[in-house]
Amino acid sequence: MRTKCHCESGPVTIQSRSSRTAVIEALRSELRVYRDEQTTPKHPLGHLDVRSGSALSLSAGTHEWFGAEDVDGIAAPPLALLADLARRKIREPASGGYVVWIGRACWPYPHALCSRVPDLDTDTSLLARSLFVDPPDHATRVWAIDLALRSVGAMLVIADGSGLSMAESRRLQLAASSSGTAGVLVRPERDQAEISAARTRWLVEPACETGILDQAWTVHLLRCKGLQPASWSARKWVVRRDHATGTCDPWTPHHGGVVDAVDDRSAAPATAPSTHIQHRRLA
Amino acid sequence: MLVVIEQSQRQVVVRCCEHARGVGVRPGMPVAQARALFAPADAARVRLEAHEPERDHAALTRLAIWAHCLSPVVSLDTPINSASHTEPDSSDDLLAEPEGILLDMTGSEAVFGGEEHMLDLARQRFDRLGIHARIALAPTVGCAWALARFADASPTRITPGDQRNTLAPLPIAALRVSGETVAALSDVGVETIGQLMELPRSALPARFGGGLLMQLDRALGRLPETIEPIRPLPPPTAGRVFEGPTDRVESIEHAAREVLGEMVRQLRERQMGARLVTLTLHRSDMEPEHLRLTMALPSCDDRHLWSLLRPKLERAHLGFGVEGVACSAGQLRRVGHEQASHWDQPGERAGERSGDRSSGSRWGGEREAAAMIDTLRNRMGIDRVRYATLRASHLPERAVALELEPDRSVPAATPNDRPTLLFERPIPVDVIALTPDGPVHGVRWAGQDHGVACCFGPERLGDEWWRRDAGSTRDYFAVRTERGRWLWLARAIETNRWFIHGVWA
Numbered sequence: 001m002r003t004k005c006h007c008e009s010g011p012v013t014i015q016s017r018s019s020r021t022a023v024i025e026a027l028r029s030e031l032r033v034y035r036d037e038q039t040t041p042k043h044p045l046g047h048l049d050v051r052s053g054s055a056l057s058l059s060a061g062t063h064e065w066f067g068a069e070d071v072d073g074i075a076a077p078p079l080a081l082l083a084d085l086a087r088r089k090i091r092e093p094a095s096g097g098y099v100v101w102i103g104r105a106c107w108p109y110p111h112a113l114c115s116r117v118p119d120l121d122t123d124t125s126l127l128a129r130s131l132f133v134d135p136p137d138h139a140t141r142v143w144a145i146d147l148a149l150r151s152v153g154a155m156l157v158i159a160d161g162s163g164l165s166m167a168e169s170r171r172l173q174l175a176a177s178s179s180g181t182a183g184v185l186v187r188p189e190r191d192q193a194e195i196s197a198a199r200t201r202w203l204v205e206p207a208c209e210t211g212i213l214d215q216a217w218t219v220h221l222l223r224c225k226g227l228q229p230a231s232w233s234a235r236k237w238v239v240r241r242d243h244a245t246g247t248c249d250p251w252t253p254h255h256g257g258v259v260d261a262v263d264d265r266s267a268a269p270a271t272a273p274s275t276h277i278q279h280r281r282l283a
Numbered sequence: 284m285l286v287v288i289e290q291s292q293r294q295v296v297v298r299c300c301e302h303a304r305g306v307g308v309r310p311g312m313p314v315a316q317a318r319a320l321f322a323p324a325d326a327a328r329v330r331l332e333a334h335e336p337e338r339d340h341a342a343l344t345r346l347a348i349w350a351h352c353l354s355p356v357v358s359l360d361t362p363i364n365s366a367s368h369t370e371p372d373s374s375d376d377l378l379a380e381p382e383g384i385l386l387d388m389t390g391s392e393a394v395f396g397g398e399e400h401m402l403d404l405a406r407q408r409f410d411r412l413g414i415h416a417r418i419a420l421a422p423t424v425g426c427a428w429a430l431a432r433f434a435d436a437s438p439t440r441i442t443p444g445d446q447r448n449t450l451a452p453l454p455i456a457a458l459r460v461s462g463e464t465v466a467a468l469s470d471v472g473v474e475t476i477g478q479l480m481e482l483p484r485s486a487l488p489a490r491f492g493g494g495l496l497m498q499l500d501r502a503l504g505r506l507p508e509t510i511e512p513i514r515p516l517p518p519p520t521a522g523r524v525f526e527g528p529t530d531r532v533e534s535i536e537h538a539a540r541e542v543l544g545e546m547v548r549q550l551r552e553r554q555m556g557a558r559l560v561t562l563t564l565h566r567s568d569m570e571p572e573h574l575r576l577t578m579a580l581p582s583c584d585d586r587h588l589w590s591l592l593r594p595k596l597e598r599a600h601l602g603f604g605v606e607g608v609a610c611s612a613g614q615l616r617r618v619g620h621e622q623a624s625h626w627d628q629p630g631e632r633a634g635e636r637s638g639d640r641s642s643g644s645r646w647g648g649e650r651e652a653a654a655m656i657d658t659l660r661n662r663m664g665i666d667r668v669r670y671a672t673l674r675a676s677h678l679p680e681r682a683v684a685l686e687l688e689p690d691r692s693v694p695a696a697t698p699n700d701r702p703t704l705l706f707e708r709p710i711p712v713d714v715i716a717l718t719p720d721g722p723v724h725g726v727r728w729a730g731q732d733h734g735v736a737c738c739f740g741p742e743r744l745g746d747e748w749w750r751r752d753a754g755s756t757r758d759y760f761a762v763r764t765e766r767g768r769w770l771w772l773a774r775a776i777e778t779n780r781w782f783i784h785g786v787w788a
Contacts, residue, residue, distance in 0.1 A: 067788060128689065130670070131669075132671060135663060147659065151651055152652075153652025153653070216767070
């Protein structure tokens with residue numbers, strides 16, 4: 001039986017069972033190398049260390065977040081996670097500028113931007129660096145997001161992205177890419193059917209199966225340019241919020257398997273085919 | 284602290300702090316003698332500062348300009364020698380500079396709610412500046428001058444007609460006369476103004492000069508006294524008038540650009556920036572159109588201002604034609620020297636422009652952030668871009684405020700965990716609870732029943748009784764539904780109605 005397999009150097013034809021085992025072993029060792037690369041900060045999402053379950057830091061570009069909650073017809077965007085992302089962003093070295101919240105639909109309650117440190121004062125650094133913008137209509141909102149994304153004065157833009165068309169999404173993605181600013185577009189769950197040019201898409205749902213004392217959410221990675229998870233279960237994390245401090249704990253993989261499944265395509269050589277993982281499985 | 288000058292190869296005290304004055308230090312005293320008055324432990328800690336009259340005068344002028352918040356007519360104190368028109372001698376040279384400010388408060392008491400309140404307000408504002416000021420309110424300049432320096436209490440206030448009795452126990456020096464005149468009167472046993480007033484007036488000019496009687500009459504209100512007010516510089520303005528009404532947009536834009544540039548040049552000459560810029564279009568047979576710009580930071584950058592002004596000018600209604608344009612600046616603030624930024628490393632500035640913040644250098648994009656805020660505010664309206672501040676209130680809807688200016692003050696008490704989303708209008712719901720005050724077993728809203736997995740509370744928040752529009756007392760519960768949603772339920776105690784006030788989303 002002759003089997004065809006793709007490797008870094010191109011397709012390989014396996015002649016015998018023993019040589020086939022050797023090739024599989026070689027592929028496994030190569031996969032281990034890829035796993036190790038997951039700990040490097042080359043990830044298209046920024047710093048997402050899935051092995052240790054540490055924090056996500058958004059890279060430049062637009063990222064769409066869909067909030068699954070809907071209380072009495074009022075969309076409730078995943079504000080706890082977004083506040084935590086913003087908090088981590090302002091702690092990065094050499095970070096400066098405002099966290100700009102555009103659109104009343106995604107304005108958090110300002111107390112949620114303060115974290116409480118036991119026996120110490122409230123940490124209001126995120127609140128002090130937050131700017132709240134209330135555009136009157138859709139066109140002005142898109143203009144304001146575009147302006148903020150292009151400005152060096154904005155470190156992170158978190159905006160109401162409901163009703164964005166593909167052209168508007170493309171415009172915002174180009175603006176974010178050109179300036180190096182990270183933008184989060186908060187969209188309602190029904191907008192998932194809309195195509196967009198965003199770099200990543202996320203869905204946040206309340207976690208039902210966690211301990212009853214936890215505030216927890218399940219985060220699904222719906223799409224990521226340059227990142228190709230091997231299985232759908234690998235795209236899920238559970239995030240818990242500590243109600244005492246108001247901060248989120250490190251992300252933990254949902255039902256495990258994340259470490260084994262995520263591959264970093266952007267770190268791979270340009271010659272690697274897009275169906276890399278799939279071919280290996282066939283082998 | 285002692286402020287000293289070098290005089291005849293010795294150091295002489297010119298000014299001293301309140302503590303030094305308390306131990307007996309007086310202006311004109313040699314430093315060695317002043318040191319001897321302190322306790323041995325304090326003598327080593329006496330701080331000497333060189334007297335710099337120009338800096339003192341500049342600081343006093345700035346204070347006088349600031350004092351226009353209290354009165355529209357403010358002037359520097361009259362030096363003793365110029366007031367008495369006598370030749371200065373060596374000892375009076377020490378006090379020949381203004382050391383106070385005069386405020387004409389005529390009619391201002393109605394604005395501040397009475398004289399007492401006005402004095403309290405003035406004292407509080409000076410205290411806030413860290414200035415220990417002695418304040419007196421009197422019908423005449425001379426009387427106020429004397430009370431501010433020689434009265435026992437501060438602030439002091441006297442009513443019209445009380446000048447004679449008030450001044451009588453004060454020393455002769457309170458009349459703003461020279462030290463020579465004071466010494467001459469002292470030689471004949473006249474130490475107080477009361478004793479001076481008992482002497483025959485006809486004999487005084489011949490023996491002590493005409494200045495003495497003039498100062499006495501000024502203090503008593505018999506002679507008028509004028510003060511020379513300090514006028515703050517007028518705000519930078521520039522204007523152009525057309526030969527006739529025009530509706531050509533290019534001409535109007537060209538003129539507007541010119542007047543803006545001229546105004547910016549005036550700002551730069553003063554090293555000031557404006558937070559408010561107004562371009563006025565004088566329209567023919569119509570009210571003038573005012574185009575206002577509001578900046579987050581003071582700006583004297585004509586390109587930035589024009590980028591904000593031009594869209595407004597394009598949308599302006601020109602009416603039957605524009606006869607002229609004028610530009611003015613307001614809310615002026617001092618700005619740093621622009622040349623300093625030209626010495627930055629080229630790489631840093633390039634990285635700043637391209638948004639590269641990973642170079643490890645300090646972020647220097649404050650100006651860009653201010654430009655972004657200006658652009659947002661001038662297109663959407665100033666009230667559509669706000670900063671959030673915390674307020675000292677236990678009620679969630681009053682614990683925060685959205686302000687136009689950032690406020691860094693933080694209330695001492697921090698509340699318990701609060702939801703990430705607070706509804707502006709609480710959503711009424713039906714709740715299943717075994718007892719009226721909880722715990723909650725089920726919630727029904729939007730036509731759906733939601734089972735409750737766990738419930739924390741109640742946290743009782745009472746109304747703010749000192750407010751007229753105080754709401755009712757509420758019990759709050761943090762509830763987790765079986766679907767994993769965390770709700771912040773509130774029960775109004777008086778009406779026993781339940782609401783969802785927020786969610787942890």
